[in-house]
Amino acid sequence: MDRLTQLWVLLLLGGVTLAVALGDAHLAYVRPGFRPLLLGAGAVLLLLGLAGLLRERSPGGAHGHGAPRVAWLLLLPVTVVLLVAPPALGSFTAARQALQVEAAAEPPAADIGPDDPGERHRTMGLLDYSLHALAADTSALNGRLVRLTGFVTPRDGGGWYVSRIGITCCAADAVAVTVVVDAGRGDLAADQWVEVVGSWAPPRPHPVGGHPEAVIAPRSVTPVEAPANTYQG
Incomplete structure (x- = not known):
């Protein structure tokens, strides 16, 4: 996974976190009082991802080495939430x-x-x-x-x-x-x-x-x- 892909994964994680927190989906995972924390975390992830992309696309942008393959595991929770959103415990x-x-x-x-x-x-x-x-x-x-x-x-x-x-x-x-x-x-x-x-x-x-x-x-x-x-x- 190269740095550009890492940043897109960060954006995806932030977007999914915000999407879950803005609706009622977060109630399947945490108490209602945690919603502001999820909104804050999602916003931070999005901002970090956007800042990184802007830096990469600038003329003097840095291009670091790729991350280890295990980093792709970050996509697993995102995939689960997007495709097979677990219901509340029953x-x-x-x-x-x-x-x-x-x-x-x-x-x-x-x-x-x-x-x-x-x-x-x-x-x-x-x-x-x-x-x-x-x-x-x-x-x-x-x-x-x-x-x-x-x-x-x-x-x-x-x-x-x-x-x-x-x-x-x-x-x-x-x-x-x-x-x-x-x-x-x-x-x-x-x-x-x-x-x-x-x-x-x-x-x-x-x-x-x-x-x-x-x-x-x-x-x-x-x-x-x-x-x-x-x-x-």
């Missing part, structure tokens, strides 16, 4: 990297708050629900309907999971939170996003690890579109 990851939620002696709050405006259920995050559902005192959930949103993950040993992936920085540190849905999956495909409205049910042992898992008994399961940002920070 049921495959959730089945293998699920968080084991520990049962707390006390629920995180005295109650789960009022119902959603105009509804007869309370929307909760999966982790928040799990902490309440596995607590020694589950009275906060007594007689309450809860709404959980996530994607379908198959489960061995009965029922299925409504799941959500959480990330601290990027997809590399992803971990899933899952809640057992105490019902048949029917024709719901893995990775289908759903809203589950239901009530607390006794925990079940994990089919492999044996630790207790939070369970919801559904009143309704409604397929929905995946949100723009599928991860929870």
Whole structure:
């Protein structure tokens, strides 16, 4: 790879980084807060590439030696993003990297708050629900309907999971939170996003690890579109 080609690769990397950051595609890789950093990195790469090209084309432009062949590997991530943009992590990851939620002696709050405006259920995050559902005192959930949103993950040993992936920085540190849905999956495909409205049910042992898992008994399961940002920070 000669110097001119290196500079074009730099321009390509910068352009792809900007294209990913300007839309919602970056949400498949990092948290929303990283968008300004991606925009800055893409802009710097573009400027460096343009400056290098201008210098090369000037009358006294420098023409250095070629880079090692391994430098072509820089094109691999660009090719993947352009041609086969990976989707956000889903049921495959959730089945293998699920968080084991520990049962707390006390629920995180005295109650789960009022119902959603105009509804007869309370929307909760999966982790928040799990902490309440596995607590020694589950009275906060007594007689309450809860709404959980996530994607379908198959489960061995009965029922299925409504799941959500959480990330601290990027997809590399992803971990899933899952809640057992105490019902048949029917024709719901893995990775289908759903809203589950239901009530607390006794925990079940994990089919492999044996630790207790939070369970919801559904009143309704409604397929929905995946949100723009599928991860929870």
